[in-house]
Amino acid sequence: MPRTVDSSLLAAFSSGYVEPVTLMQIQFRSQSCCAWSGVGSLAWNGLTFLGVGSLGALGDIQESADVHADGSSVALSGIDPVWLGESLNDIWLGAPVRRWTSAVQPGTRTLIGMPYLHFFGQVDKPSIYTGADKIAISLKLETRLINHARASNRRYTAADQHANGYPDDTGFNSVEILNDIALVWG
Structure with missing residues (x-):
C-alpha cells in the first residue's frame, strides 16, 4: 500500500543523523492525553505532548495483505498504586488513538517535517501488571476493522x-x- 511521507522527514531518516520519535494521542473519559517518546514537553499541531521517556512502551504495528484487524499496544509503567482506581475508571473502551512516527533534530525538541500518521485505531482492552511499589497499565489497541466482528446493539x-x-x-x-x-x- 503506497504511503505519503513528508519529503523533509524522509530525507532526515535517510541521512541517519536524526533521533526517531513516536507521538501518541489517546482519548480518555476526562481528557485527551498526548505523549511522546522523549523527555520534556513537545508542541505540535496545537497539542502539547508530554514526554514519557523510558516509562512508556509501544507494541509493534503489524500489517498484512489479508483483510483482518491488526492491532498494537501501549503501556505506561511507574504508576503510583494510589492512582490505580482512578486510572482504570478513566479508560474509555473504543476511544480513538493516533500514533505518529517522526524525528527531531539531535539534542532538541524540534520536529523535522510533518509527522507520519502510522496508526489510527481505538482502545480495545486494558491489562494491569502490579508490583510491590509500582503498577503498569497496558492498553490493547485495534484498528476500526475489529468492529466488524462485534455484534451490533x-x-x-x-x-x-x-x-x-x-x-x-x-x-x-x-x-x-x-x-x-x-x-x-x-
Missing part, C-alpha cells in the same frame, strides 16, 4: 435512528407496527 426502530444522528429519518416509522400484525400464510 442497534435496533431497527425510529427511536434508534433518531437517537443515532438521523432525526429526520422516517424509514423505520412503520417497523414497530409490524410486530402487532398477524399475518396468515398459505
